[in-house]
Amino acid sequence: MNYSVVISLLGLFWANQLQAVNLKVIIDNSKGEKVKDAVVFAAPKSGKNLINVTAQEKVIDQRDKVFIPYVSVVQSGTKVVFPNHDKIRHHVYSFSDAKQFEIPLYKGIPAEPILFDRPGVVTIGCNIHDWMMSYNFVTKTPYYAITDKTGETTVNLPAGEYEIKVWHPNLRGSTDKTSQSIIINEQSAEQSINFTIQQKKVWRAWRGGNGFSKGY
């Protein structure tokens, strides 16, 4: 890579940062409840502004036999590390179409991170702890965010026309049904958009204290 290319890329990045506008996203469900852990991602209609972030690394931690965070989002090409901070071993795996992998029983930090190079939902579990589960949403666009418990989040977008979509573990139907177009006006200090999504029940394996407890 020659320096001119690097400088031009940095210049583009800087230019985008200068023109970026905060898009406030509010998501609730059909019952009017705020939706936590919803992934919001914005795809530029022009196809521009997609930055390759292969150098980025994401962490999905394991503490007290729980994956943290429960929902994460990465741009395709991101490497994810699965450090185990428990005293016991974990056996992390995924059979998802977007990424199938297995890190057999281990403690500490695995030698190699896992590359998530295909867009889609990767459901991650632990072979010896049925209830351990995490969703990693892999998207092509670098413009994404996850809602907090108030059902809100902010995506920093350069000016332009975008298609905004939402994904959630409990989302009924495909993300395409949530799609909304928006034009980010560089003159605006902040813009906002609301989503109301349809949710379904998603069962999880129990973390029961005894045979009669349903755990979660």
Next chain:
Amino acid sequence: MVFQKVINFHFTSFRARLLFFFILLLIVVEGSTLLFVTIFSQRSAREIIDQNLISTANLFTKFVDDRNNILLDKARLLSSDFAFKQVFAIREQETLVSALDNHKNRVRADLMMLLSFDDEVFADTLHSEQQTKKSYSLLIEKAMNSETGEIKSIELFNDAIYQIALVPLFTPDPSALIVIGFLMNNQFADYLKQHTDGTEVSILRQIEDDSWQVFASTLDTSASKQLQTVLSHSQWAFYQNIELSFSAKRFVSLIVPYTENDQKVVVILQKSLDKQLAPYYALREIMLYLFAATLLGSLVISNRIAGSVVKPVTVLEKAARHIANGNFNERVEVNLYDEIGRLANTFNFMSRGLQERDNIRELLGKVVSPEIAQELMNKEIELGGEEKEVTILFSDIRNFTPLCENLPPKQIIAILNRYLTGMNEVIEKNSGVVEQYVGDAVMALFGAPLPNKKSAANAIHCALEMFEALNIINSEFSQKAFL
């Protein structure tokens, strides 16, 4: 009314009367005992059966629940099996079926399937091509709407009913539905029967509105078919005991609903009423034998009792007939100390009394007329005499003393006898009583001892007749030249 007629019926023999009432009493006592025993036995049998059937229904529900829990546990094991998750991820159907078969054998289930949420059969241990075309949308929808994705149901596969459970396969998110099932067959029904004190268990599926098909039963094939027919043509309600009769047996039946999804299934729990009543039947047989024996014994005993009563009574009756004929010397000899013995003693006492009275009457009749004698016999004698108005007639033969001086004593006595006899007849005819004879004089009473308001008239009339009688006597004496 009938009893009154029986009471009023005239028996000609005491023996027949005694036997009749003895047997009647026996029949009433034995019959009413048998009736009460029958009523109470039948009521008790029904109550016991009703209770048993309710307990069995509860046990059946518990048993089915337990089997559901077992199925769920066995499916959960597979849902958490990492090797199986890997097999599922590969999506190689033959390997998937083989893995399901392996788990089915491992947990001794009868059926295992893997369904997609889109009603697609990933794998099926029944290996039925037809089954793959069957829709399970109802089951899947039910699972989708449940809290945990775990449901229980019953389903028809290859004309057999299975008790099934559905559990999500977590990889680690829900990726498919594991179906596991136990066959509900005769073995299942037999197991229930063994644990419910011999309750007959039949499981039927509704084919059409009024058409039922038995697919598991502890009854034999013939009885099962009859049960189908009886159920189709009988009025019944769930959890309501009814009596169904087939195969020459009476069954108290309790029908328990067991419907899941579109499968309308009932479980019929039955207890044989005849079997429950077996002790009663044995008791009834014993009672009938006892009745026959008691009847026979009663006949013999009552006959002997009747004989012991009738024999002295017959003797008494014969003696009484003799007495009625005037033979007061008749006595009976009964060596008994009971009422009959006392009756015989009283009879003898009575006959002695009658004899004495007859003697007195006879003696009295020689003095007074039979009527007066009878009246005197019947009248109570008052001590100290009594005061009453009477008419006394005195008569005397004129010149009797000179007559006696010229005639021999025998002739005098003959004349007196004839005279006094004639006078006595006239006096008695006029209700008088000769009080005394003093030589040729006669003193007669009228109005005593029996009161008579016409005593004076009678006495006058008697005196006049005495003259007439005397004329007749005198003419007799003249003819015989007595005088």
